[in-house]
Amino acid sequence: MGAGKGPAMLNSARLMCFAATTRAEEARRFYRDVLGLRLVDDGPFALEFDANGTMLRIQKVDALVPATHTTLGWQVADIRASIDELTKHGVELARYDGMPQDERGIWCSPSGAQVAWFRDPDGNTLSLTQFS
Numbered sequence: 001m002g003a004g005k006g007p008a009m010l011n012s013a014r015l016m017c018f019a020a021t022t023r024a025e026e027a028r029r030f031y032r033d034v035l036g037l038r039l040v041d042d043g044p045f046a047l048e049f050d051a052n053g054t055m056l057r058i059q060k061v062d063a064l065v066p067a068t069h070t071t072l073g074w075q076v077a078d079i080r081a082s083i084d085e086l087t088k089h090g091v092e093l094a095r096y097d098g099m100p101q102d103e104r105g106i107w108c109s110p111s112g113a114q115v116a117w118f119r120d121p122d123g124n125t126l127s128l129t130q131f132s
Helices: 024-034 079-088
Strands: 016-021 038-042 046-051 054-060 070-075 114-119 125-130
Touching (some): 016 024, 016 070, 024 054, 079 114
Parallel strands (some): 016 054
16 A cells, blocks of 8 residues: 555445434434434434434444544534524533633634534534634
8 A cells, every 4th residue: 555545445435423322312302303414213223314425323322431522523604503503402512711712602723714512412522613
């Protein structure tokens, strides 16, 4: 393999995303009713959602320690409108000490991208990003 080149089979394979929940009922409602993702399957091991053509599997687990970093994020065209929709559904934006966030919870990165964070019912950190 040359530098920067991986297996060709993964280059053309579809990406799947994973997160976990100990509260499947709440996670189903959150990802389906709040985030608006289409529920494809609610099986014994995972909730499966269609996230704009990407499979998102929310694994049903007995115990979970949420990561201290963002686990899933969405690129949005209008971060303010997206925040308004989320807050209408009771979502609270996360605030972080030492990060200059505006009144809505938006941080402007050095590249000019605007980012806001929120959590799912299990405490997984999710984000919205509007690139400049």
